[in-house]
Amino acid sequence: MDVISVIRTKRDRGRLSDEQIDWVIDAYTRGVVADEQMSALAMAVLLNGMDRAEIARWTAAMINSGERMDFSRLARPTADKHSTGGVGDKITLPLAPVVAACGAAVPQLSGRGLGHTGGTLDKLESIPGWRASLSNEEMFGVLDDVGAVICAAGDGLAPADKKLYALRDVTGTVESIPLIASSIMSKKIAEGTGALVLDVKVGSGAFMKSLDDARELATTMVGLGTDHGVRTVALLTDMSVPLGLTAGNALEVRESLEVLAGGGPPDVVELTVALAREMLDAAGLRDADPAKALADGSAMDVWRRMVIAQGGDPEAELPVAREKHVLVAPESGTLTALDAYAVGVAAWRLGAGRARKEDAVQAGAGVELHAKPGDAVVAGQPLLTLHTDTPEKFGYAEEALTGAFTVTEGASSAFAGTPIVLDRIS
Numbered sequence: 001m002d003v004i005s006v007i008r009t010k011r012d013r014g015r016l017s018d019e020q021i022d023w024v025i026d027a028y029t030r031g032v033v034a035d036e037q038m039s040a041l042a043m044a045v046l047l048n049g050m051d052r053a054e055i056a057r058w059t060a061a062m063i064n065s066g067e068r069m070d071f072s073r074l075a076r077p078t079a080d081k082h083s084t085g086g087v088g089d090k091i092t093l094p095l096a097p098v099v100a101a102c103g104a105a106v107p108q109l110s111g112r113g114l115g116h117t118g119g120t121l122d123k124l125e126s127i128p129g130w131r132a133s134l135s136n137e138e139m140f141g142v143l144d145d146v147g148a149v150i151c152a153a154g155d156g157l158a159p160a161d162k163k164l165y166a167l168r169d170v171t172g173t174v175e176s177i178p179l180i181a182s183s184i185m186s187k188k189i190a191e192g193t194g195a196l197v198l199d200v201k202v203g204s205g206a207f208m209k210s211l212d213d214a215r216e217l218a219t220t221m222v223g224l225g226t227d228h229g230v231r232t233v234a235l236l237t238d239m240s241v242p243l244g245l246t247a248g249n250a251l252e253v254r255e256s257l258e259v260l261a262g263g264g265p266p267d268v269v270e271l272t273v274a275l276a277r278e279m280l281d282a283a284g285l286r287d288a289d290p291a292k293a294l295a296d297g298s299a300m301d302v303w304r305r306m307v308i309a310q311g312g313d314p315e316a317e318l319p320v321a322r323e324k325h326v327l328v329a330p331e332s333g334t335l336t337a338l339d340a341y342a343v344g345v346a347a348w349r350l351g352a353g354r355a356r357k358e359d360a361v362q363a364g365a366g367v368e369l370h371a372k373p374g375d376a377v378v379a380g381q382p383l384l385t386l387h388t389d390t391p392e393k394f395g396y397a398e399e400a401l402t403g404a405f406t407v408t409e410g411a412s413s414a415f416a417g418t419p420i421v422l423d424r425i426s
């Protein structure tokens, strides 16, 4: 087997054989295939696609590149959620404790920010003392004791994806349905969850911009999960507008705490409860009531125990950015558009995300929204507050927001209440 013939097969729109796929994934993981060769192959896959059988084999090869976890010793059924990535998507933070409070075990292996989208681990690391890296034994212990754990995947889990994911991020090869589906599902299947709910984001702030592409991605992932014995359901959810009123690490933790305290923005609450119901249903816990777990404080109790178990102090003050800059409504009327991608890029530029893999993120940086589409606004009122420790970035962030919001004269209810859940695939 040689890598150049594998690249040429896909470059010339051919099908990769099972042997070619098994070999190239293994050889790349072992460092025999070089990054530049794998990036040529990833680009050929992005441009020419893979059929269902190729995607299934590619996913299996990535699972087989590392270890598989086994939660069958746990007394509770396991359920996990994975989002394809969005702006202001802090849902994992309230969701994991809610689902645990309702009786399931939630082994939530999460990632860091990718491009303009935020990462759950970066958000949680704004809590003083909180640790993302746990050994498999520690992870199992927290899960067994608390019912929920949110941590980084260990090095042994789908190492092929770890390398390929970092490579795709810097070679313009993220937005490929076969590569996204195999990346997500190899990790989730190797993790060993019994049930999985996928939150497939659609819109400007998502990697899938159209409903058709999101549906194809969701169908592919549900098929892969089901074939591997994982009960898998996908919700297609709106990402044309940021979720909630914040995008940025500590800002999003603060907003998640509001949700866990029984308040918080309605779209964050609605999506948390919808995903929790799906997870509990897939785990066979149909009588549980996630809305009640938010209202009665039981989800907040799990949150506190989960943070403490990972070294964090749930009572500690969260970091606040040193500088703020307010953008105001240019005229009175109704806010009719607020682009998720632009807000994500602005938060990233303010320091909430990384320009290079090794960069540190700023805990306090990000964007706070004071209105959402459908809201009435008055000329001069604050629309967005930008937060950063590096005020020289304000201009750069403002540039990203040029044309990102529209205020239309007069009252208009047409823009309020866009449904958050657009479709369900099982």
Ligand code: URA
Pocket (backbone or CB within 6 Å): 083, 084, 085, 111, 165, 174, 179, 180, 181, 183, 184
């Ligand atoms: N999340 C992943 O884990 N992988 C991708 O390719 C995209 C989003």
